[in-house]
Each structure stands twice: as C-alpha cells, then as structure tokens.
Amino acid sequence: MIKEITAQELEPQSFIREKVDQIAGTVGDGRAINALSGGVDSSAVTLLGHRALGERLRTVLVENGLMRAGEADQVVAFFRDLGVTVEVVDARAEFFGALKGLTDPEAKREAITQTFYRQVFGRLVRESGAKHLLQGTILTDVDETVAGIKRQHNVFEQLGIDPQEAFGYRILEPLIQLRKDGVRKLGQALGLPNELFARIPFPGPALAARVIGEVTPERVETVRLATQVVERLLSGYGAFQYLAILHEDRVTGMRDSRRDFGQQIEVRSWNSLDARTAKPTPLKFETLEQVAEEIIHAVPGVVSVTYNIAPKPPSTIEAV
Amino acid sequence: MIKEITAQELEPQSFIREKVDQIAGTVGDGRAINALSGGVDSSAVTLLGHRALGERLRTVLVENGLMRAGEADQVVAFFRDLGVTVEVVDARAEFFGALKGLTDPEAKREAITQTFYRQVFGRLVRESGAKHLLQGTILTDVDETVAGIKRQHNVFEQLGIDPQEAFGYRILEPLIQLRKDGVRKLGQALGLPNELFARIPFPGPALAARVIGEVTPERVETVRLATQVVERLLSGYGAFQYLAILHEDRVTGMRDSRRDFGQQIEVRSWNSLDARTAKPTPLKFETLEQVAEEIIHAVPGVVSVTYNIAPKPPSTIEAV
Numbered sequence: 325m326i327k328e329i330t331a332q333e334l335e336p337q338s339f340i341r342e343k344v345d346q347i348a349g350t351v352g353d354g355r356a357i358n359a360l361s362g363g364v365d366s367s368a369v370t371l372l373g374h375r376a377l378g379e380r381l382r383t384v385l386v387e388n389g390l391m392r393a394g395e396a397d398q399v400v401a402f403f404r405d406l407g408v409t410v411e412v413v414d415a416r417a418e419f420f421g422a423l424k425g426l427t428d429p430e431a432k433r434e435a436i437t438q439t440f441y442r443q444v445f446g447r448l449v450r451e452s453g454a455k456h457l458l459q460g461t462i463l464t465d466v467d468e469t470v471a472g473i474k475r476q477h478n479v480f481e482q483l484g485i486d487p488q489e490a491f492g493y494r495i496l497e498p499l500i501q502l503r504k505d506g507v508r509k510l511g512q513a514l515g516l517p518n519e520l521f522a523r524i525p526f527p528g529p530a531l532a533a534r535v536i537g538e539v540t541p542e543r544v545e546t547v548r549l550a551t552q553v554v555e556r557l558l559s560g561y562g563a564f565q566y567l568a569i570l571h572e573d574r575v576t577g578m579r580d581s582r583r584d585f586g587q588q589i590e591v592r593s594w595n596s597l598d599a600r601t602a603k604p605t606p607l608k609f610e611t612l613e614q615v616a617e618e619i620i621h622a623v624p625g626v627v628s629v630t631y632n633i634a635p636k637p638p639s640t641i642e643a644v
Numbered sequence: 645m646i647k648e649i650t651a652q653e654l655e656p657q658s659f660i661r662e663k664v665d666q667i668a669g670t671v672g673d674g675r676a677i678n679a680l681s682g683g684v685d686s687s688a689v690t691l692l693g694h695r696a697l698g699e700r701l702r703t704v705l706v707e708n709g710l711m712r713a714g715e716a717d718q719v720v721a722f723f724r725d726l727g728v729t730v731e732v733v734d735a736r737a738e739f740f741g742a743l744k745g746l747t748d749p750e751a752k753r754e755a756i757t758q759t760f761y762r763q764v765f766g767r768l769v770r771e772s773g774a775k776h777l778l779q780g781t782i783l784t785d786v787d788e789t790v791a792g793i794k795r796q797h798n799v800f801e802q803l804g805i806d807p808q809e810a811f812g813y814r815i816l817e818p819l820i821q822l823r824k825d826g827v828r829k830l831g832q833a834l835g836l837p838n839e840l841f842a843r844i845p846f847p848g849p850a851l852a853a854r855v856i857g858e859v860t861p862e863r864v865e866t867v868r869l870a871t872q873v874v875e876r877l878l879s880g881y882g883a884f885q886y887l888a889i890l891h892e893d894r895v896t897g898m899r900d901s902r903r904d905f906g907q908q909i910e911v912r913s914w915n916s917l918d919a920r921t922a923k924p925t926p927l928k929f930e931t932l933e934q935v936a937e938e939i940i941h942a943v944p945g946v947v948s949v950t951y952n953i954a955p956k957p958p959s960t961i962e963a964v
Binding site: 429536572575604610612613616629637639640 | 749856857893894895896897906910911926930932936948949951954956959960962
C-alpha cells in the first residue's frame with residue numbers, strides 16, 4: 325500500500341531533500357538512466373535525479389517521429405537552461421517500422437508502447453550498463469494499472485529484460501506518492517519553466533493519436549503542420565484542449581479548377597474542467613474561417629476542414 | 645444546332661400550346677412513358693405530356709432507396725393534386741445490389757446511372773410497349789454532354805435497346821431549347837407547386853453522394869435521418885444548400901461510459917450565388933450545437949458531428 329501525499333500536505337523543499345538523499349543512497353557510486361518526454365512527471369524526475377547524481381544520470385529523450393513541430397528541441401533547450409544535458413535518441417525508423425500497415429487504434433497504441441519499452445528504451449538500458457532506472461510514475465498511474473508488487477516485474481518484462489537477469493536492476497519512482505497537482509507544486513519548487521505547466525494535455529501516443537488510419541511519416545507531417553496552425557490560433561481562448569485530426573476519408577476538392585480528391589482535417593477545441601465531460605469551445609465564426617484558411621494554405625493536400633460541434637459524451641476528446 | 649429560347653423571350657402559354665400539340669401529333673394514338681424524379685425539369689415534362697396524352701402517358705417514379713425521407717410520397721401527392729397518377733416502381737434491391745462493395749465515387753455514380761437506364765427504366769420501356777419516351781433534357785445538359793445527332797443513339801444504348809430494334813422508338817425532349825430559369829417560368833405557368841421551386845439543389849446520385857465509402861441500406865438510412873434533422877433546422881437561414889455527410893472513418897466515442905467506436909456525420913451549409921464559389925454559412929454556435937445534439941439523438945450509432953468551415957475552392961459543395 326502506497327501512502328499518498330496530497331498537494332496540500334506536500335512540503336516541496338523537504339520532499340526534494342528526502343528524495344535526493346534516497347536516490348543518492350540507493351544508486352551509490354553506480355549509474356542511472358531515465359527517459360524524458362517533456363511532460364511534468366518525467367521533467368520533475370529528471371531534475372531530482374540530476375540533483376542526486378549529476379552526470380551519473382543519463383537522461384534520454386526518444387525522438388519517435390510523432391512529436392509536434394520543434395518539441396524535442398524545445399525540451400532539450402529547457403533543460404540546457406537548467407544545466408541538464410538531454411541526449412536525443414533518433415528512433416523514428418523503429419517507430420514507423422512498427423506502425424507500418426496498422427490501422428486499428430489499439431494495435432497502433434500497442435506498437436508504440438512495445439517499440440518504446442522493448443526495442444528502444446530496453447536497448448538503451450542494456451547498453452548503458454546502468455542498473456538503476458528512474459521513472460516518473462505517479463499514484464494515478466498505479467490506480468489505473470496493476471496495483472502493488474507485480475509492477476516492477478512488469479516493467480522489466482516490458483523492457484525485454486529476463487527476470488533472472490533483472491536481478492540487480494532497480495526501479496526508482498520518487499513521485500509515486502503524489503498526484504498531478506502535487507507534481508506541479510514540486511515542479512515549480514524544482515524550477516521547471518512555466519511554459520511546461522501551461523501546456524495543454526497531449527496524449528501518450530502523441531500525433532499518432534491524431535491520425536485516423538495508417539501512421540506514416542507523411543501523414544504525421546500533415547497533422548503536425550495542421551496542429552501548429554491550430555495551437556497558434558487557438559491558444560488564446562482559454563480552452564482545455566485544442567487539436568487537429570487527419571481523417572482517412574478522402575473528399576472531393578478542386579485543384580487548378582479540376583475535381584480532385586484531397587484530405588480533410590478536423591479541428592476540435594474543448595471547454596472542460598476535468599476532461600470527463602466537455603463541450604466544443606464556442607469560437608467566433610471568423611476565427612473558425614481563419615483556422616480553415618490557414619490550414620489549407622499551410623498543409624499540402626488538404627481541401628476540407630471541419631470543426632467539431634458535438635459534446636463529450638457521446639464524443640471523446642481525441643478521435644483515435 | 646438547337647435554337648435557345650431565353651427565359652426573357654419565353655411566352656409560357658404559347659410555348660405550352662406548341663409543345664402539347666407537338667407531343668400529341670408525334671405520339672398520335674400510341675403510348676408514351678417518362679420517368680419523374682421530382683425535380684423541376686422532369687416535373688414540367690410530366691405536366692406537358694399529360695396535357696397532350698392524358699392516360700396514354702405512363703409516368704413512373706423509380707424508388708431507388710437513395711431518396712430523402714418521405715420524398716417519393718411527397719412527389720406522388722404533389723401530382724395527385726394536379727390530377728396526374730404517378731406509378732412508384734420499387735427498385736431498391738437492384739440499386740443496392742449494384743452498389744454492393746463499391747467505394748470509389750466514380751464507380752458508385754456509374755452503378756447508379758447504369759442501374760437506372762439499362763436495368764430499371766430500360767425494362768419498363770420494353771415492357772410498357774410505349775414507343776415514345778419523354779425526357780426533361782434542357783440546353784445545359786446538351787452543352788455538358790455530347791452535342792447533336794449522336795445523343796439519341798446513346799440514350800437507346802444506355803437503355804439496352806439494340807439500335808436495330810430501336811427503329812420506331814422516338815425520344816421527345818420538349819424542354820431542350822430552355823435553360824433552368826426558363827423551365828422555372830414554364831413550371832409556374834403549368835401550375836407546379838411552389839415547394840418544388842423552393843427546394844435546395846440535390847445531387848443526381850441522391851443520398852449516395854452523401855455517403856463516403858460503401859452505399860448500403862443501413863448507411864443510407866443513417867444519412868437520411870441526419871439529412872432530415874439538418875434540413876429541418878437549417879431551412880430558415882437563406883443558405884444556398886445544406887446537407888449531411890456520413891463518413892467512413894470511425895471515431896472513438898462513449899457508450900454507457902465505455903469507449904466504443906462510432907460514426908461521424910459532417911454537416912455543410914453553403915452561402916453561394918451560383919455554386920461556382922461558396923462559403924460556409926456563418927451559423928450561430930448555439931444553432932450548431934443544436935444540430936449536433938439533435939443528430940446524436942435521432943441517428944443511432946453517431947458519436948461525433950462536425951461542421952464544415954472551409955470555402956469552395958478548394959472544397960466542393962458535396963464530398964463524394
């Protein structure tokens with residue numbers, strides 16, 4: 325049973341001292357490794373780990389080809405400013421190889437998870453020689469997956485490390501007593517930049533969750549360009565989340581005065597408190613027209629743009 | 645070379661007398677047949693033919709299963725009020741049989757045309773023993789397809805009637821010197837009901853043009869229910885055209901608090917003068933939300949509704 329520390333109870337400075345000491349004590353003069361996504365959880369763990377271990381913590385950012393425009397560079401720059409070196413590992417070919425031909429949403433999600441753990445991060449862990457893994461697991465993750473003792477075995481299995489061989493590996497989860505609001509409070513105390521907290525939610529499978537049908541480099545690039553327009557134009561309306569989705573359906577369009585099939589981008593912007601229920605943001609019609617025009621201008625092959633007008637439920641926030 | 649009669653030049657009463665005399669003279673004491681779609685052209689031809697031939701003109705309405713809710717009944721009732729009996733021929737099985745498995749828009753369009761001419765109307769013509777066909781061809785149709793002398797041969801070929809055997813058949817096209825505005829003026833003089841002129845444009849392949857992917861009875865019923873909501877709620881905004889499209893893409897939705905894949909309806913409403921360019925109607929957001937809610941309520945399986953926000957070009961009015 326994990327003892328929860330609520331955001332209210334959390335005293336960030338003493339929590340930081342305690343976790344830094346624990347990490348330093350556990351790792352000793354060994355080495356550790358962690359994967360940084362740029363989210364608040366993995367960012368907080370990265371800073372705790374570096375305070376404890378300095379250069380003996382290797383922090384990798386896996387470039388899966390599914391991130392938004394400039395996202396990897398931005399995360400690396402944030403951490404460079406905080407004195408932390410982040411190593412970017414280009415694994416685009418592996419992710420797109422695993423996604424090739426898949427159209428079922430569950431199969432796509434599974435391919436991304438498997439590629440990350442078993443193929444890419446598993447290999448990095450084995451090659452690094454580090455026996456300690458730092459992970460940004462929070463209490464909500466534990467609630468949502470399997471509880472208790474079984475979890476560590478699962479992680480090694482996911483990494484493709486034999487349970488026998490796994491003897492000696494240790495997983496450190498310094499955030500496991502916190503929930504999201506606690507991690508935010510901790511992150512601010514650790515000096516994480518404000519931009520990081522202000523970011524709208526972004527799904528685990530990244531832009532692959534915004535592509536209906538097969539996830540190819542070209543199709544991800546299409547939705548990436550559309551996402552860039554949507555995030556730029558809709559950031560000022562206080563929406564909970566706003567996104568672009570590339571449809572698989574082809575629709576008739578005009579190119580050089582001739583009928584031609586083209587692609588459709590669906591734009592969603594949600595007003596919501598907790599993501600459990602949500603309503604489309606009532607944007608002005610001129611704003612919607614501007615979004616459509618800029619997407620058509622910026623994204624090759626797009627002839628049609630729609631705006632979601634249905635609530636959740638029965639819709640969901642993401643389409644895939 | 646066909647001599648055009650402009651709407652301005654047209655004197656409806658003398659035009660009607662002249663065409664009624666021509667039809668009566670040509671058909672003599674024989675019989676004629678025509679297909680009524682409910683559009684202005686075929687409606688005007690039906691009335692001219694019945695003035696000339698009375699019960700010797702057999703007027704059929706082919707129920708292809710692709711019409712809007714209540715459309716066939718409405719047309720039959722219009723003509724019953726005008727003293728004309730319209731025979732409804734149920735050909736739904738033949739149309740859906742021809743459309744089975746087809747997803748390419750051109751293939752679907754071709755299947756509908758072939759089924760109408762070669763299978764259904766061709767059979768009706770042969771069985772009726774009528775040697776005279778009345779058709780609502782207008783000058784714009786001639787401009788848009790093949791010109792001149794070849795056309796009549798083509799029609800017989802389309803009907804599956806051997807050119808040898810076709811000897812003795814005659815096609816009468818009383819509207820061929822007119823364009824759309826002329827036919828409207830004529831139709832009013834013939835006493836066609838105002839509802840018929842006020843109707844928004846509707847494509848030849850009917851609701852099949854509003855279904856992305858395979859056209860099945862179930863999928864047509866889905867878009868038919870959505871069309872009914874859209875036409876009811878958007879008729880008062882002075883839009884040039886408004887429609888519902890059923891997508892093939894499946895999107896995530898919630899059913900009984902569980903994730904489930906559902907269907908998406910796209911709503912389009914166009915402001916336009918001549919259909920060559922068009923802009924989405926800037927509807928109030930409450931109207932859009934009402935449209936979405938009523939579609940979700942009325943149409944089983946729909947979890948997502950979008951509204952088109954792109955102009956034509958690069959979009960087109962219809963999606964298929």
